[in-house]
Amino acid sequence: MENLELKQVKKVFGSGSNQVTALAGINFQAKAGEVTLILGPSGSGKSTLLTILGGLQQPSAGEVLVNGQKLNELTGPAADQFRLNHIGFILQAHNLVPHLTVQDQFTLVDKVKTAGNLPAATFDQYLGQLGIQDLLPKFPQDLSGGQSQRVAIARALYANPDFILADEPTAALDSQRVTEVGKLFQKIAQQEQKAVVIVTHDLRLKANADKIYQLIDGQIKEVSE
Template sequence: MTVIELKNVQKNYGKGEATVEALKNINFQANAGEVVLIMGPSGAGKSTFLTVVGSLQKPTAGKVLIKGKDISELSVKESNKLRLNQIGFVLQSYNLVPFLTIKEQFELVNRVKKSGNIDKATLEKLLGQLGISGLVNKYPNELSGGQQQRAAIARALYANPEMLLADEPTASLDSKNVDEVGQLFKNLAKNYHKAVILVTHDPRLEKYADHIYEMMDGQMTKES
């Protein structure tokens, strides 16, 4: 099932002669149960793509469809609700609240999103799969970078989104940890039937992807 699709999407900044075309006629789709890689160097347009897919910015032209519904013209309130319910983010900074334990991070989600989150048994299973079951009473600064990342993944999945967006998830990791993270995302996609979109410049993740898109100068090409 197609979770998200972009049709002829453009994103411009500025006006007139100062116009910068950040995204040029992008066509893309990601299905439930699959890992999709967005590859490309810095400045290729990956970050802009991520913000458009994540409903943080609206495209200048084209359509962004989530489960067939065009989200391009949603109001700010509707976009906020969409991100809360259907999109999970795993950012480079992990985005964990520093003064809350890992357990309390999930309680915070419950206060913001009062229904539709995964149940206690599924959460415990997820924490076990991520290898952080014994860390739920610790604060983020008591965890390693890899453990913080796994906690951020768990928190993103706790809200039971349709898709998971990860920004440079293997930045600064050695090859052993890259393999662990790549396999982790692949397992999450299959086991939880999520569309997992990884924005990266790390070719070591390619073997874990079901589909790979290359970005260069705001243009996107799907690898065969």
């Protein structure tokens, strides 16, 4: 069973009077088959938590465990390979390549990660559910914020990662789209046994979450409902 775990994770930025404790000792686990939602106001440490969880930055203290193995023991190319093959990031800046069409954003994934990406039929289904099939010939500059957000979601899903880590993935979406995206994340978690972790202040995603946590001032707690 795939899982990602934080143990006593702390993250401190800066030093002296500029010191900021972004994460103050986080214990947290995300499991395959579940959508885990971490809610919190701006500045509460959501993006810091998500990037540490996916190995994009290192904690100041504590451990990140993937299926019980320490992620911070992986460095250099091994860490890059791990992220490439197992983690799908949906980041706030959608990071689409400006001079590539939407279709070619996905073709690029095939070039970087040559095996294990989604079969065409499955991916078509996801494109339909995200409502972006008609956008394939367009360039990022011709997309609305919501469209580019949905393309970024599709790109992360296309690589078929075990762990899908999303930072405010619905900020630019209207409520109907939020429901669609929430349902898609939950379907993928359940049917494909993926672990989906979403950090957000968007309460609309609660409807499709299996576990809900609250992050306040770098401290996390599980909330019921």
